[in-house]
Amino acid sequence: MAAQKENSSNKVERMESSSAHNSAVQHVSGEANFINDISAGEKTLYGHIVYSPFAAATIRSINFGEAIGLPGIHAILSAKDIPGENQMGPVVKDEPCLAEDEVMFIGQAVLLIAADSRRAALAAEKKIKIEYRQTEAVHTLKDAIKKDLQLSSPRKIETGDVDKAFEECDHIRSGELFTGPQEHWYLETQTCLSIPAERRELKVLSSTQHPAETQAIISNVLGISKNAVSVEVRRIGGAFGGKETQANHVAAWASLLAWKTNCPVKIHLDRDTDQIITGKRHPFLSYYKIGFTEEGQIKAFDVELNADAGSSTDLTNAILERALFHVDNAYFIPNLKVVGRSWKTNKPSNTAFRGFGAPQGMAVIEQAIDRIARFLGKDPATIRKMNFYGETNNNITHYGEAVENNRLHRLWDKLTESSAYND
Missing domain, CATH: 3.30.365.10 (Aldehyde oxidase/xanthine dehydrogenase, molybdopterin binding domain)
Structure with a gap:
């Protein structure tokens, strides 16, 4: 079927043949790079999130003293360590970056860990003690x-x-x-690589549909100006709306860890986690x-x-x-x-x-x-x-x-x- 396109003089021209997608060859050959394919060097740390196991609970205490000294652990952050505002709601400021006094759903982020590897992060998580008191949850x-x-x-x-x-x-x-x-089921799960740059700035590679908003959320939680945060999106492995606002979460978490450690930090959710914690x-x-x-x-x-x-x-x-x-x-x-x-x-x-x-x-x-x-x-x-x-x-x-x-x-x-x- 002939398609149409609009030229610079606003006249409609007919296209008698189909045109290839800009990255079609790279996609079908497997050469297209997504964020999880990109390395920021040997100093890149693994970003890990400690999630709430409860749908509704108050947080009575958090103790990660034993975990912070383990080999391969560079930082463990709680809501108290956020230098800016503990909020990442895109319109209404009612969504904490990290849970502080209460958790409101299974999978809500409570702590962030920067580690040399996934194995080191999981070992640290086992040493963390969080005391919850469950409250009544509303599911329907x-x-x-x-x-x-x-x-x-x-x-x-x-x-x-x-x-x-x-x-x-x-x-x-x-x-x-x-x-x-309905689950979005994008092929590429939520992913971000946050890289410290010169003059205490950040270069953020994010799988986001809304780079400007991601930039604003990161600057807000870090308490720095927007022009200190550069967000780049080369390509997205599917989104369908699921990365319009919720890519901000992973980007904010990775950036908090990168800011704290002054090292590149990558967070790439596995499929199970992505489905549990996203809307x-x-x-x-x-x-x-x-x-x-x-x-x-x-x-x-x-x-x-x-x-x-x-x-x-x-x-x-x-x-x-x-x-x-x-x-x-x-x-x-x-x-x-x-x-x-x-x-x-x-x-x-x-x-x-x-x-x-x-x-x-x-x-x-x-x-x-x-x-x-x-x-x-x-x-x-x-x-x-x-x-x-x-x-x-x-x-x-x-x-x-x-x-x-x-x-x-x-x-x-x-x-x-x-x-x-x-x-």
């Missing part, structure tokens, strides 16, 4: 809602008169939908009520979206807002009210994932339409097409934007015909 959205652990103020969008519209509907159905978490796609628990005519025309839709933020805010507010904007999906609904709330649970903070809240919002209306079709005994495709946004009318979204250049009806007809859907 329903429990968080029951305990009123709301993380931020509700978001709301409303158009039309929903209550009045329900009174005029032929039928009303209500439902509940839970959409679960997923936000689980949503959604409740809805939908009103419609005997023919299946939707007249009213009332939705409540509840997002599982995990232990801190991360990008939850933006993701929740995106879900509110997509709760209509492709359908014109004249009377619609949607309220979104985020809730705190004792899990790693959930984060960006491709779709960024849109799939969770769209899934609700799609389930509701399937229920309408079953109730009326009609083909779901018929109900969907009947409720599509129009080209010249019925084309204003619940947030007041006109749907322009709407090809949906024509595409739908072509696809149902080419797929022999009605045969």
